Amino acid sequence: RKEVEQDPGPFNVPEGATVAFNCTYSNSASQSFFWYRQDCRKEPKLLMSVYSSGNEDGRFTAQLNRASQYISLLIRDSKLSDSATYLCVVKMSRLAFGKGNQVVVIP
Amino acid sequence: DAGITQSPRHKVTETGTPVTLRCHQTENHRYMYWYRQDPGHGLRLIHYSYGVKDTDKGEVSDGYSVSRSKTEDFLLTLESATSSQTSVYFCATANSISSSSYNEQFFGPGTRLTVL
Numbered sequence: 001r002k003e004v005e006q007d008p009g010p011f012n013v014p015e016g017a018t019v020a021f022n023c024t025y026s027n028s029a030s031q032s033f034f035w036y037r038q039d040c041r042k043e044p045k046l047l048m049s050v051y052s053s054g055n056e057d058g059r060f061t062a063q064l065n066r067a068s069q070y071i072s073l074l075i076r077d078s079k080l081s082d083s084a085t086y087l088c089v090v091k092m093s094r095l096a097f098g099k100g101n102q103v104v105v106i107p
Numbered sequence: 108d109a110g111i112t113q114s115p116r117h118k119v120t121e122t123g124t125p126v127t128l129r130c131h132q133t134e135n136h137r138y139m140y141w142y143r144q145d146p147g148h149g150l151r152l153i154h155y156s157y158g159v160k161d162t163d164k165g166e167v168s169d170g171y172s173v174s175r176s177k178t179e180d181f182l183l184t185l186e187s188a189t190s191s192q193t194s195v196y197f198c199a200t201a202n203s204i205s206s207s208s209y210n211e212q213f214f215g216p217g218t219r220l221t222v223l
Contacts (some may be wrong), residue, residue, distance in 0.1 A: 004149065034211070043197055044150070057219035087149070095164070095212060097149035 001026045004090050006098035012107050013078045020074040021101045023088030032091035033064055033071050037084045038100065044087055046095045047073075110134055110173035113198050119221045126185040128218050132178075132199030138195065138201040139181040140212065141165075141173060143194040156181055188222045195219050 006023045015021040025033075033050035048055065050071050051063040061074040073088075075082055083105045088098035110133035120126050130139060141153040142165075142201045152165030154173040162173050170192060172184045185192055203210040 041217075043216050045214070046211040049211075094152055094155070095150075097151075099147065099149045 003027060003092075003096040004088055005103050008090050008099050008102055010068070010102040010104050013075075013082075013103060015078055015080060015105055015107050017078050018074065018076050019078060019103060020072060022054040022070045022072045023101075024068075024070045025088075025090045025096070025097050026069070027090070027092050027096075028066075028069060030090045030092050033062075034089040034091070035060075035062060035071075035073050036087040036089055036097075038087055039084050047086065073101075075103070078103075080105050080107065111198060111200060111213055113196075113215040113218050115218060116216065117219045119223065120188050121223050122189055123187050125134070127218065128183045128196055128198075128220070130181045130183070131139050132181075132198075132200045132215075133135050133199075134200060134202070134213070135178060136200035136202045136213075137178075140199040140201075141177065141181065141183045142197045142199065143167065143192075144197060144217075153183065153196075165169075183190055185220075188220075190222050193220060193222045 003026050005024045035047040036044040037047040038044040050064050054063045059076045065088045068092045085100035087100045090096045112131045114129045133191050140155040142150040151167045153171050156162045156175040174182045198215040199212040201212045
């Protein structure tokens with residue numbers, strides 16, 4: 001089983017709609033979790049950390065389910081500028097990166 | 108944004124030649140990393156450094172070496188480039204690696220390397 005698994009998509013989302021996707025991780029000892037955003041041909045940048053109780057940052061909501069070993073990201077009221085690849089990142093002794101969920105927001 | 112630069116940004120080289128990529132940071136971060144990113148794969152760690160002259164291997168270190176003689180510079184060398192090393196290479200830095208910390212890694216803009 002891979003350390004971090006994501007459905008690459010693409011997720012085609014009408015502008016203004018809500019989109020959500022999950023990421024599963026294999027190591028139950030993982031302690032820190034993140035979502036990074038990567039625009040086409042650019043470097044990854046931290047979108048948000050994922051805390052045990054779940055957390056929001058504007059239109060973005062992240063959840064952690066330790067029992068089932070997955071984290072999720074929900075984007076509300078999608079904007080064209082949200083089009084990007086969202087990388088699930090799990091911290092163990094090092095960071096393990098998923099392949100990313102590609103989101104395309106359609107006008 | 109963290110001050111991380113990479114050079115060159117693009118390079119085309121031939122199989123068998125040595126190649127050195129440079130990462131330079133102005134944040135005084137202790138930890139530095141080299142990753143490669145390929146279609147169908149997540150970012151994969153090549154080597155990392157936890158201080159000047161202190162380096163260790165990542166998950167895909169074969170064919171690569173690194174050096175860190177100053178806090179701000181981390182060099183990645185492909186000793187004899189192969190076509191399988193065609194990739195996008197990202198440098199990253201962090202000021203903490205505690206397993207329970209939420210300190211982020213900051214990434215440089217990447218180097219696109221093509222080995223013909």
